Amino acid sequence: MPRLNLKQSADLPADPPVTDALSDLAQRLRSGKVVPIIGNALSYDLLLGGYDGLVTAYLNYFLPAYLRHDNLDLARLTQYCQITHPKLSKLDPGLQKGKFLNFLKTLYFDRVGEASLPAHFLAALDQEFDDLSFSKLLERLGYAMLPTEMANPWSVLAEFPLPVYLTTCCHDLLEVALRKANKKPRTQICRWTNLAVKSVFDGNYEPSKDEPLVYHLHGLDDYAESLVLTESDYLEFLTAVTSNKGDNSIDVIPSKVGEVLNTSSLMLLGYNLRQWEFISLFWGLIKPRRTTQLTSIVSIQLKPSEFEKQYVQEYLRLYKFEVYWGAATDHLGQLYQIFQG
Numbered sequence: 001m002p003r004l005n006l007k008q009s010a011d012l013p014a015d016p017p018v019t020d021a022l023s024d025l026a027q028r029l030r031s032g033k034v035v036p037i038i039g040n041a042l043s044y045d046l047l048l049g050g051y052d053g054l055v056t057a058y059l060n061y062f063l064p065a066y067l068r069h070d071n072l073d074l075a076r077l078t079q080y081c082q083i084t085h086p087k088l089s090k091l092d093p094g095l096q097k098g099k100f101l102n103f104l105k106t107l108y109f110d111r112v113g114e115a116s117l118p119a120h121f122l123a124a125l126d127q128e129f130d131d132l133s134f135s136k137l138l139e140r141l142g143y144a145m146l147p148t149e150m151a152n153p154w155s156v157l158a159e160f161p162l163p164v165y166l167t168t169c170c171h172d173l174l175e176v177a178l179r180k181a182n183k184k185p186r187t188q189i190c191r192w193t194n195l196a197v198k199s200v201f202d203g204n205y206e207p208s209k210d211e212p213l214v215y216h217l218h219g220l221d222d223y224a225e226s227l228v229l230t231e232s233d234y235l236e237f238l239t240a241v242t243s244n245k246g247d248n249s250i251d252v253i254p255s256k257v258g259e260v261l262n263t264s265s266l267m268l269l270g271y272n273l274r275q276w277e278f279i280s281l282f283w284g285l286i287k288p289r290r291t292t293q294l295t296s297i298v299s300i301q302l303k304p305s306e307f308e309k310q311y312v313q314e315y316l317r318l319y320k321f322e323v324y325w326g327a328a329t330d331h332l333g334q335l336y337q338i339f340q341g
Helices: 019-030 041-047 051-062 074-084 093-113 119-131 134-140 153-159 173-180 231-241 255-263 276-286 306-317 328-340
Strands: 034-038 164-167 186-189 213-216 265-271 296-300 321-325
Touching: 019 034, 019 265, 019 296, 019 328, 034 153, 041 051, 041 153, 041 265, 041 328, 051 074, 051 093, 074 093, 074 231, 093 119, 093 134, 119 134, 134 173, 153 173, 153 328, 164 173, 164 255, 173 213, 231 276, 265 276, 265 328, 296 328, 306 321
Parallel strands: 034 164, 034 265, 164 213, 186 213, 265 296, 296 321
Antiparallel strands: none
């Protein structure tokens, strides 16, 4: 090889247009050949004041000042709390997950209270607080702070004629939106632990656009122990989802879900590529797909350097992903307009 000119600088290419990819995705949406995968960034931004604020509030409440340090993401923070917090049992991770769900409920309740709802209503609801799941609290508070109609990302997603939705969220906002769209969703929790929950596939159920499957990859708030929360949880989840044996009744990822993943384009919304929520999803479900010929879209909420941006785009393009930089709600609205046209 010739000697390199180390004084020469490389110019990064301009961002590729995403219009063509969105048009291709809209066409596949019309035929039901897309699987949306919805992450927690949507919920955190719209309901809880954003990811950074949530992590800061969790850190300040659960850890004394002398144990706090910077650069803790949620998975590392919850792992850290489980190990170091004197009141959290190291032998009962389900206890910490219950406390985390209670923290989400409290954060939402406090934010809604600041929106000047009637004091007598909030006082009465406070008496029910312990008995309500996060999803039920959202319902009882009338989904306050959530955008209405087609500004609501879950409402937009529910309008697409799709048989399968995947989510790493622990609430039921997607099921609520699907029912409002006159559909009959079926809910299934990923059985990455030994949690005994009945499978919707034990009968003759086939996901369809009228009876879509909502598959909760990282657990559901009705079952605190099902949550994928700490770094250890994510590693166990990764191990579990790669051990399928082709049996819908016992596999962590039912074969019918796996088949849809292999034959559909993917649309990822509400993820940060630096966090375990995306890493576990990518390495456990996306990278192992049998096909890489279907164009997919990922909406990324990062604000990266130009170097990092170029790296992410080129790396994900290896797996036929076009990257949309910006708010997931903006991306979804643009896609819906193309879909309607």
